[in-house]
Amino acid sequence: MAEPPGTRSARRIIRVGAIARVEGEGALHLVVESGRVTDLRLEIYEPPRFFEAFARGRRADELPDLMARICGICPVAYQMSAVHALESAWGVPVHPGVRALRRLYYAGEWIESHLLHMTFLAAPDFLGLDDGIEIARIHRAEVERALALRKIGNRILILLGGRSVNPVGVRIGGFHRLPTGAELQALADDLRRARGEALALLRWFASLPVPSRPQDVELVALRHPQEYPMNEGRVVSSQGLDVAADAFEDVFEETQVEHSTALRCRLRARGRYLVGPLARVSLNADRLSPAAAAAREELAHRFERPDPASSVFARGIEVVQAIDAALEAIVRFEPPSPRDASPPVSPRAAVGRAATEAPRGTLFVAVETDAEGIVQRLRIVPPTSQNQGQIEEDLRALAPSVLALSDDRARRACEAAIRDYDPCISCATHFLTLTVERRPPRCA
Amino acid sequence: MHEAKLCLSLLATAERALAEAGAERIAAVHLAVGALSGVAPEALAAAFPICAAGTRADGAVLRIERMPGRDLVLRELEVV
Amino acid sequence: MRVTVIGVGTRHGGDAAGLAVVTALEARALPRSVALVRCERPLPDLLEALAGADAAIVVDAARSDHAARGARRVAPAELADVATTSSHGFGVARALALAEALGRAPARVELVAIEGEGDADVEDAARIVVELLASLTAAEG
Numbered sequence: 001m002a003e004p005p006g007t008r009s010a011r012r013i014i015r016v017g018a019i020a021r022v023e024g025e026g027a028l029h030l031v032v033e034s035g036r037v038t039d040l041r042l043e044i045y046e047p048p049r050f051f052e053a054f055a056r057g058r059r060a061d062e063l064p065d066l067m068a069r070i071c072g073i074c075p076v077a078y079q080m081s082a083v084h085a086l087e088s089a090w091g092v093p094v095h096p097g098v099r100a101l102r103r104l105y106y107a108g109e110w111i112e113s114h115l116l117h118m119t120f121l122a123a124p125d126f127l128g129l130d131d132g133i134e135i136a137r138i139h140r141a142e143v144e145r146a147l148a149l150r151k152i153g154n155r156i157l158i159l160l161g162g163r164s165v166n167p168v169g170v171r172i173g174g175f176h177r178l179p180t181g182a183e184l185q186a187l188a189d190d191l192r193r194a195r196g197e198a199l200a201l202l203r204w205f206a207s208l209p210v211p212s213r214p215q216d217v218e219l220v221a222l223r224h225p226q227e228y229p230m231n232e233g234r235v236v237s238s239q240g241l242d243v244a245a246d247a248f249e250d251v252f253e254e255t256q257v258e259h260s261t262a263l264r265c266r267l268r269a270r271g272r273y274l275v276g277p278l279a280r281v282s283l284n285a286d287r288l289s290p291a292a293a294a295a296r297e298e299l300a301h302r303f304e305r306p307d308p309a310s311s312v313f314a315r316g317i318e319v320v321q322a323i324d325a326a327l328e329a330i331v332r333f334e335p336p337s338p339r340d341a342s343p344p345v346s347p348r349a350a351v352g353r354a355a356t357e358a359p360r361g362t363l364f365v366a367v368e369t370d371a372e373g374i375v376q377r378l379r380i381v382p383p384t385s386q387n388q389g390q391i392e393e394d395l396r397a398l399a400p401s402v403l404a405l406s407d408d409r410a411r412r413a414c415e416a417a418i419r420d421y422d423p424c425i426s427c428a429t430h431f432l433t434l435t436v437e438r439r440p441p442r443c444a
Numbered sequence: 445m446h447e448a449k450l451c452l453s454l455l456a457t458a459e460r461a462l463a464e465a466g467a468e469r470i471a472a473v474h475l476a477v478g479a480l481s482g483v484a485p486e487a488l489a490a491a492f493p494i495c496a497a498g499t500r501a502d503g504a505v506l507r508i509e510r511m512p513g514r515d516l517v518l519r520e521l522e523v524v
Numbered sequence: 525m526r527v528t529v530i531g532v533g534t535r536h537g538g539d540a541a542g543l544a545v546v547t548a549l550e551a552r553a554l555p556r557s558v559a560l561v562r563c564e565r566p567l568p569d570l571l572e573a574l575a576g577a578d579a580a581i582v583v584d585a586a587r588s589d590h591a592a593r594g595a596r597r598v599a600p601a602e603l604a605d606v607a608t609t610s611s612h613g614f615g616v617a618r619a620l621a622l623a624e625a626l627g628r629a630p631a632r633v634e635l636v637a638i639e640g641e642g643d644a645d646v647e648d649a650a651r652i653v654v655e656l657l658a659s660l661t662a663a664e665g
Contacts, residue, residue: 018457018518050448053494136625165564
């Protein structure tokens, strides 16, 4: 119905009536030919491009608040990565006391996030239960234990962030409000008790029928000269990568995935890689606290080869590690004064980059500001989009065994495999729409 | 916060419809948001201009109608 | 009878209605046996808030197919049909189910949904809560 040339274009209405499905946020499409999976398309994550665009033209000091809204479960890592990038760009000094409080802050988020995943997402998968409600009925003591531990993480976030939903306590250079000595001491007492609980919970997980899916994949994580990495370190890998966080964009690249809004992040030199607790524990085993290291030793057989199904154990070990890191932050460091926590901040026209470890894995942020401190460009590379390639590879290997199952069981098997990576959308128990296209065999 | 993803998906559908109709650009997009869809119309309205920028729907007016049910529907397009 | 009134919400836009109802109730002289709690995240806050109460009234912003504005009571069976505006994962319905599974839910849990966003809707919800409180204490009688 094109207008004939020369005619003045008139507005017209096209009826479309297309429905956009909101539920089932993830989609996996398999193409099967002669019993073999010949194509696989996975959509499980939408990169925060909205935020990257939305931030342009805003004042940089709005970024901590903005970034915290990207993820309801891991606001700290997004917020702090941006703050670190800005501090790097503007040369803002960070007091050692503030640095320690930031590790405490990360520890709180790791504890909350890992325990939520382990208890309500992973455990039901291992036990063949539908969801966390069922597991609460059948294993009440363990769920109560996990919830009590989560509470401590939540307390830390409220203490330093002001609240756990969209925390606001963070500013460039420090915090808006500092915890009192009494608050920190009370927290330390509870953390000491929590360590035993976290170890007991991990032991319970070790007793569950956790499957095994070893794969060959390059592991990537931060590494620090002394600490188990949370918000500082160089970017290293199991294949010898060792670069400063600033060099992230030189070493990794993002490409658009065809037919999808997703971006694929890969190592320029070698392609697919894995970030997350499994990578962190494997690359930083010598940095674990004594209790966490001992826990890892007991489970050493699960870390011999990279095995996404072992991620649950890596998370459990990291809960113990986070508790010890939190304790260390409180006990070993002088709390900063309000002046230390609010250093003078002068914007510069500059680019800053930072990489920190979100619960799900390495998160990279690059931000460019002008001399007035207005954001010109923001780039966020979340852990889940870095794992996209590896998740697909994992599913490719898994797919043949899944084809023989009923539709419902096939979907659940794929969901469980994806959940091992703790991608952002796996909050919903049934998040995956699985479609299998069976093509007839081609004629010879 | 899935409104951005929804916008991108709706815009892709809109561009296909535009091409089929042989028109040049989209002047207006008419959506219907279901009360049970879990979609926040305000967030959709905020995301839309950003997602539409640089596409054939750049500058398009967004009209949102509320309706019952769980769906999000691209009702019609005004094209030039 | 110890009754806890829990307003669920976050401080942004229409999602704050549950919290606003708690504020409205704070202005009234309610019996000391009534606790008023704001809950920003169903998990863990709702679980915490339910502890130690004989009965609970949960107030949340919601949208349903009903044309009515204002506020209304929601029967537990209806909960699946009423999309609450909590963030993904653990909404009020799931948190309540979890509380029940853990044996933490009080014997009686009443649900009030606020469908509008204005002061009149908040007042409507507050009125319903006060009526519920009266009927709960009368039943105890």
